[in-house]
Amino acid sequence: MTKQKVQAGRNWYAVHTYAGYEDAVVRNLKQRIESLGMEDKIFSAVVPTEKKIKIVGGKRKTIEEKIYPGYVLVDMIVTDNSWYVVRNTPRVTGFVGAGTTPVPFDKKEVDTLFERMGVAEPKYKMDVKVGDVVRINDGPFKDFEGAINATDEEKGKIKILISMFGRETPVEIDYLQVKKI
Known part of the structure; x- marks a missing residue:
C-alpha cells in the first residue's frame, strides 16, 4: 500500500x-x-x-x-x-x-x-400492472390464470379475475403468489 x-x-x-x-x-x-x-x-x-x-x-x-x-x-x-x-x-x-x-x-x-x-418495513416491488395476465403459483388457486383487476402496493396484494364456475370471479391474493405470463 x-x-x-x-x-x-x-x-x-x-x-x-x-x-x-x-x-x-x-x-x-x-x-x-x-x-x-x-x-x-x-x-x-x-x-x-x-x-x-x-x-x-x-x-x-x-x-x-x-x-x-x-x-x-x-x-x-x-x-x-x-x-x-x-x-x-x-x-x-x-x-x-x-x-x-x-x-x-x-x-x-x-x-x-x-x-x-434502514427501511423498517419491507417494500414490494411490483413488476405487474392492471390488465396483465398472470398465473397463480401458490395457494388454493394454484395454476389458475387471470387478468389483474387492481393492485395495492402498500399491502402487496392484487385482485385477479379468474374464470371459475363459468364466470369471472375476483380473487385477492398476495403479489408474491403470481407470475407474469
Missing part, C-alpha cells in the same frame, strides 16, 4: 470477501480492531442487507438479504497500519480499487445505501 495516493480522512470502503463469509469477516475484523487497538482508525464494519418478503410454505416470511454478496463496508481512515489490519483479516481478499489503493464510496452513495438498509 505504500507509495500509493489515498484519499485522506474518514471514508467508507468496500472490502471483497469470500462469498458467504461476510458476517464472519465483520466479527473477525471487530476482534482484530479491538486486540490491535485500531479503534481510532477503523470505526465500523457492516454487511449491507435489506429486508425482503418471501413466501415459504404458503406463509409470508421477512428475510434479510445481502445487497452486495461477497462485500463488507468498512468505515475507516486509511493508513499503512489500518490497511494492513483489514487486508489481512481472515477471508478478506482485498479492497475494491485500483491495485492496492482502496477507492472510497461517495457520501451520496453511502447515504443512499444506508437509507436502503
